[in-house]
Amino acid sequence: MLFNSFEYIALFLPVTLIVYFSLNRAEWFKTAKIWLLGASLFFYSWWNPVYLPLILASMIFNYYVGAYIGNVNNQSKKRKQLLTLGVVSNVLLLGYFKYSNFFLENVSVLMGTEMPTLNIILPLAISFFTFQQIAYLSDSYKGVTQEYDFLHYALFVAFFPQLIAGPIVHHSAVIPQIKRQENQLVNYTNLSAGLYMFFMGLCKKLIIADTFAAMANAGYAQHMALGFAESWMTSIAYAIQLYFDFSGYSDMAIGAALMFNIKLPQNFNSPYHAQSIQDFWRRWHMTLSAFLRDYIYIPLGGNRKGELRMFTNLLTTFLVGGIWHGAGWTFVVWGAMHGFGLIIHRMWQKLGVGMNKYVAIFITFNFVNIAWVFFRATSFDQALVILGNMFGFNGFSTDINFYYDFYSIPVMVVGVVFLFLNNTNIRLERFAPNTKHLAYSVAMVVLGLLFLNSVGSSEFLYFDF
């Protein structure tokens, strides 16, 4: 089920909310949580019920392995063995569903043979719920998860606002909120703020992201024919599309969760205002960056083992980040670019040379934009053709013939303007139940539903992960 669908907005979400808070009001607190878990699993299986057993099995396995780890003596070797078993199992599960065919295709190329690929459908959200649970296992090893019961754990993994595409939540951030008694009563401030945030996200996705998507898709569909200006427009359109699409989704997730009195972590903080690659990764998909930092970069040694090792750790972390996004060499290159970007940034910092803020933003945005070409392209060839055109290898034509939609211009102007204004998280912080926000909310509801009634099926980009 998509957040941007009538069945979610008009049926699933209100019914889940009403029943949840009604049960809590009747002091059937455990039943309310079971209801919420059931609703979340229903939400997941709307996509394909065949994979419901998979997420259930994953939750049960990880919970009990984590609980077992927590109960084993600290000094015992078994503890580490269990952790290894748990993490490897999760990685193998992810590897099988997401990377098997990539592996087979590469073996075919290396061996010069044609190995048959497997008919595997990637289960929805597997990258997200696998990473969340690996974090849980790691923390179990550190002994900070002993007090969770299965219901709370299951809700943490399956809570529908964040289940499909994040934000990647940490158990320590969410489970205490789920358990807290006062969160089980309806809070009209949170309901209102959640609604406000949800519809901001819906409008970002449907109005701005989908408009830029049309331009980006047109460009990538005819990449061979793009001129200089057209290839820049295509790449920038995608950069804007991706931001509004993914941050819009995160806003909707945060908004929906807030209605249940659960505060999910911020996931975006105006990433295109970043003044360096390091700054960018503190603003873009923040929960993924935190995961990569805490569970890959720091365990590898972080910056504590010398400069060369730090650079290696940075590169490794971002190669993992790249491959997490997709089973393809273009994603690996994208990750590697960011890894190298961070290395170069560290070296630059050591030089102690300052840079004008706007120059820094300009350089950072262009680096990120160039890297997005690999992220979006379906092949190296396509990426290289577009990048070649962007750098004038086929001339510097300013003709624009690849995309005509006069009606999308106002929306695009608004989208670009919004990039420079306060982001939705700041707006949420400033939310207050007054007439101004009432008017904004009503306007966004009407606009959001208008645009929702104007599209075909429009999925979120991060659904492929």
Place this chain on the structure above:
Amino acid sequence: MEPKRYFFSTITGSLLAIATFVSFNYLMDQYGAFRPEAKSVKVFADERSGKFLLAQNYVPTNFKSFMLGPSLSANIDTKAYPESKIYNASVMGANISEMRILGEQLLKEGVNETVYISLSPYIFKDHGPKTDLMNDNQKYAIYGSTKLLKSYFLRAVRELELLPSKYAKDIINDYGYHNYNLEMGCENSQITIQGKLGEEAKQEFDLNVKALEEFDEFMSLLEANDAKVVLFFSPVPTELYEHEKAAYQAFEQLIQTKIPHGAVVVNFNDPQYRSFNADYDNFIDHGHLSISGQEQVMFELINHSQLYAYEK
């Protein structure tokens, strides 16, 4: 404002705003969906979605017959024979899949006295809808959508003739007649036709297998609905037809094998129409008819539909 009051005010305000907007759209009834009786509804914006939405209620209420095809038949003026009540549901760029979507909708609503179908290799080039503008979700656009707002905007531009050369008034009239001549002329038809002789034409005759299957299924559906069917091979300028005669004739023979018994077939490329096809004044380009050309074609189609009875 107290939070509970704020929340319910937001919900109430939103519902009121939506109700107001939907009510306005109901009153405007841009696609004749709500009050279609004895109305005259034109298409102001996108032809594909416009005719699809008109096929939901306006066409079934006001017409007895319809025409299907791509742009080659979209500029045939069926309003010239108003007593026949034929709606021209042809759409620029339509393939057999899209023709079928419209045809099925109209047959389902009982519009089945006579179905005119324009045949050309173009409609069999590919298979499947080219856009998502004619799926079931689009039916709800009449209640409120960007498509509807665009239609209002263009209605104002067209009706007030603000940009007549680009957005002509009555470009698609209430009978679905798409008057290309308002936006293109036929002075250069001879040059256009002769220019086409040099182009590679083979690709026009690569027929998609699934498209042909879809045609078979549509013919069966027409039979099942007891519709009188008039199929016509779209006229091709003589020079172009002679240039690719073998391919055109192979196409015509193939399609003839798929036409159900009892259907009326008019081949506008038969020798009796040679003088028509040789006259540049009947065309605006390589296949689209001029005003005089489509008048003659329509006359022939009406005559043929009256001469033959449909036999099961």
